[in-house]
Amino acid sequence: MNYQAFAALYDTLMADAPYDKWIDYMQKQLYKSNLLGSRVLDVGCGTGELLVRLNDFGAEVVGVDLSAEMLAIAKEKCEKAGFSPLLIQQSMTDLEGLGQFDVVTVFCDSLNYLETEQEVVDTFQCLFEHMKEGAVLLFDVHSVSKIEEGFIGHTFAEDAGEIAYIWTSFKGDHLFSVEHELTFFVQNELNYYERMLELHKQRTYPVDQYKQWLVEAGFCDISIQADFTSEYPTNKSERIFFCAKKNRGI
Incomplete structure (x- = not known):
């Protein structure tokens, strides 16, 4: 990309x-x-x-x-x-x-x-x-509570027209850590949507x-x-x- x-x-x-x-x-x-x-x-x-x-x-x-x-x-x-x-x-x-x-x-x-x-x-x-x-x-x-209660076990999604995403958060390997699995759909110049995957890890x-x-x-x-x-x-x-x-x- x-x-x-x-x-x-x-x-x-x-x-x-x-x-x-x-x-x-x-x-x-x-x-x-x-x-x-x-x-x-x-x-x-x-x-x-x-x-x-x-x-x-x-x-x-x-x-x-x-x-x-x-x-x-x-x-x-x-x-x-x-x-x-x-x-x-x-x-x-x-x-x-x-x-x-x-x-x-x-x-x-x-x-x-x-x-x-x-x-x-x-x-x-x-x-x-x-x-x-x-x-x-x-x-x-x-905060610890944001990681534990605001992220882990939750899925977020949004369609903004040219960009859409699904964001799912899982418990990480460490205490007070989270892994965000993000799937993006991005419209290209041919009006097709390209699928992109990312993994983000956070710890507090x-x-x-x-x-x-x-x-x-x-x-x-x-x-x-x-x-x-x-x-x-x-x-x-x-x-x-x-x-x-x-x-x-x-």
Whole structure:
């Protein structure tokens, strides 16, 4: 599948994603009226939707993603918006040579795609090393209840015209993990539908475990909220937000 088709697929599936809410969350956590002048590293940047919004707020952005195909889409999208950020294909577990940043983001549950505990630990350490003194790390993850009750055993389907999908979620190999089996039907130029299969694996951990790993990596002043609110997570929360600082000087 060429990357233009994949972009149409991904962006259609993510059409209702709350990108503006992620920006609002950032603004509140940074105690600023805007992001003007901040150097921001967006890890798991995907097709660049957040990069475009961050640039609009005056941030100097760098994007990292494991997928070269996604980065190609992000490049095209950013250039169309009038800027050309540095986009790098790397794993978040082994970042290197990116410089230092004021803010690091890992949104849209990108962290949940890491398969092992050690990968999460390594990622926190890599992010810490790429942050300036006083810098802020912001990320979100699926809650345990979202994995256990919101995904496992459920089937989702949608017909969006040129794209349709069936999404079935099964219990994964590890505690608090899930496997998403996705079948896509994408209309091609001949008006035939091509069938495509993908398997996505996600894994999460209890809130206290993430907090422990952050502290062990050197982070402090850790604040935890749920579902784009200022409230601490409950057992019904779906998306958990973390804000952690490199030191107490910010």
